[in-house]
């Protein structure tokens with residue numbers, strides 16, 4: 309039997325009857341009639357129906373995750389959405405694909421740098437989740453990064469601020485921001501999920517809105533989680549004779565512990 313508490317969690321006080329119908333009837337009875345139609349088949353019907361109605365919100369995300377749990381593979385969801393596109397509408401399928409790419413990416417054994425159309429779709433979905441642009445490939449600093457990063461200047465006067473985006477698995481080398489006085493760096497996560505780590509300490513996870521203050525002279529790195537795009541604003545704290553020293557890459561062993 310399918311257990312569901314989303315109705316009571318979200319609407320138990322506001323609409324107790326709706327919550328009860330959602331949890332006990334829709335999920336508890338209809339979804340649970342597995343002898344009549346399997347969970348896998350029910351997921352296919354639900355995903356298709358939601359795509360057809362253009363419902364690609366958080367409930368759609370939930371149903372995609374259920375579909376994956378109920379055994380629908382990446383190949384099958386791609387085929388389902390391609391088929392549905394002709395009947396439900398091309399833009400609806402596009403919107404659905406953007407979410408499906410994220411849901412099915414996570415279960416790939418070897419997370420890491422995406423390629424081709426998956427990279428394009430992932431980048432587009434990530435950019436849509438953020439108020440700042442991704443900008444251009446960060447070629448100027450590429451030698452100090454493992455993986456592809458992007459740079460969008462946000463402020464070039466008074467205080468330098470850039471939005472830096474890391475594709476899954478991308479991170480910068482260990483480095484230090486020096487200054488005679490003042491200096492250092494502030495990171496503000498704008499989208500996705502990533503990490504900040506100081507030498508000799510545990511890595512700290514960063515999610516949208518999280519802020520990290522990096523003092524002058526502290527060896528550290530920052531970058532994406534192995535399976536997630538990540539962006540942060542990098543604020544250059546004004547200082548006297550500021551400079552950065554770039555050191556060795558973060559080892560696969562250290563980065564691998566984050567999975």
Ligand code: MN
Nearest residue numbers: 483485493522
């Ligand atoms: Mn830094």
